[in-house]
Amino acid sequence: MIRINRELLQYITELQDSGITCETYGPGEEIIGQKKRVLSVRIVKSGIVKCYLTEDNGNDFIQEFFGEGEIFGEIEVLNGNPSFCALETITDTEVCKIPGDRFGELLQTDKKFNELILKALASKVHYTAIRHSYHQSHAIEDNLLRLKKQFPRLIDVIAKRDIANYLGVTLRSLNRTINGMRNKGI
Amino acid sequence: MIRINRELLQYITELQDSGITCETYGPGEEIIGQKKRVLSVRIVKSGIVKCYLTEDNGNDFIQEFFGEGEIFGEIEVLNGNPSFCALETITDTEVCKIPGDRFGELLQTDKKFNELILKALASKVHYTAIRHSYHQSHAIEDNLLRLKKQFPRLIDVIAKRDIANYLGVTLRSLNRTINGMRNKGI
DNA sequence: CGCGTAATTGAAAAGTATCAACACTGGTGG
């Protein structure tokens, strides 16, 4: 649900590098738009950022919520494509910004950094694969229970609309499912 | 649909490395089971391999079809987890097998290899993100059209059951959709 | 031929989306 990567956050925090800067955002700000060129890699220092994709039919699909230590923009910088997701803050947020060329240098010269990025990518593949499989094969209720287990404060922090978009269902269906669960005493 | 990675295939083919061996499989053989320890990374030299995940409720969800140059097992070797997908051949298949420790060495010593793996991982994240978003936000018919565009020989090569599992719908729904499209002259 | 696997189909049940109306909340300005 809300991904974190403590190891990467700690490493980047301790890394003294003049090329790396810090940015702060308020809630609801767009950090990267969809289909834009991406010139920097960013790592969340604090706050929650939603990573989502608007389809041609207007539907939003939320890929992931990024918390502390999560990295984004690295996919685009690595393969040179424009951004396929938009990134928007949910809470007040601080991020580290690593320019693309510096990112490439670090990958080449810093073995530990290289390893952390490889692991971060592997973890993204792993996590999203499991999540999407689960979503495809289970009812909304199961998915909600799974989310609540992973992140109990869910409804306090994330808007209903976003939860629905994360699950790939309409708000109406989400509400009905929640009511059904309430009646069953969950 | 059927992913390929020519650059990686070419590099691995030209790489003279005594640690890398070759395996051949017939159709329908399991290369890696689900939840097993993964000790080697493999790269498809020829053939098609399906990567799928069986959920607790018995549903299979196909993550991806791997064609020439696609790599698998690297996620598990990188982060040390057991396999989250099973891998099963669809056609006659040849794969390169790279022992896990050799894979780690190559990542550290071979800059080009390291770069290719980073790009392969980035590509997997990119591709699956877009695919899942599309699936969540579009009707079955749109998804079928998209597949047919990407891979016209679809129905000749892949079993209906597998196509349904790839799209995350039942065989019945797939058939109904196909009939509907036939009647509309598609 | 006989067997197992894959493919096809219909009918009923279950699940979701769509649409439209209404409630709640926290600001803002008169």
Next chain:
DNA sequence: CCACCAGTGTTGATACTTTTCAATTACGCG
């Protein structure tokens, strides 16, 4: 202080889509 507004959340009724279940057909192969 209150009316108003925008954003968020809630709900009912209906239409539509998908699954489930069960039965039937088609195909490849020893």
